[in-house]
Amino acid sequence: MRIIAVLILVVPGVIAAYGIKLMRDALFNELTAVFLHIGxxxxxxxxxxxxxxxxxxxxxxxxxxxxxxxxxxxxxxxx
Structure with a gap:
């Protein structure tokens, strides 16, 4: 049961970390190929x-x- 709770918390944590990465890259003007604009x-x-x-x-x-x-x-x- 605890492994399910850990998985439920890990997936949104990874999503939040990727969001931080995208914001950091935008601040340093590094555009990811998927997006058309830094904003x-x-x-x-x-x-x-x-x-x-x-x-x-x-x-x-x-x-x-x-x-x-x-x-x-x-x-x-x-x-």
């Missing part, structure tokens, strides 16, 4: 990065809520 490459890289990190974060929050490890937030300004 498009940076945008796709950002989307991949955000999607990968968002999936990993959502997976962790879902797992913690399932195990009841997340406590409810108490608002200080509540009257």
């Amino acid at each position: 498009l490459q940076f945008f796709i890289g950002f989307i991949l990065f955000a999607a990968g990190i968002g999936f990993i974060g959502g997976f962790i929050v879902h797992r913690d809520r399932k195990r009841q490890a997340v406590k409810k937030q108490i608002h200080a300004n509540k009257r």
Whole structure:
């Protein structure tokens, strides 16, 4: 069961890492052959990065809520 959880986290991690690579290459003006414009490459890289990190974060929050490890937030300004 743990190997499935690791695989679920590794794939979005690789996608996020590739997104970082695309953004870095765009900043240093190295165009990948697939993209037609540096701006498009940076945008796709950002989307991949955000999607990968968002999936990993959502997976962790879902797992913690399932195990009841997340406590409810108490608002200080509540009257």
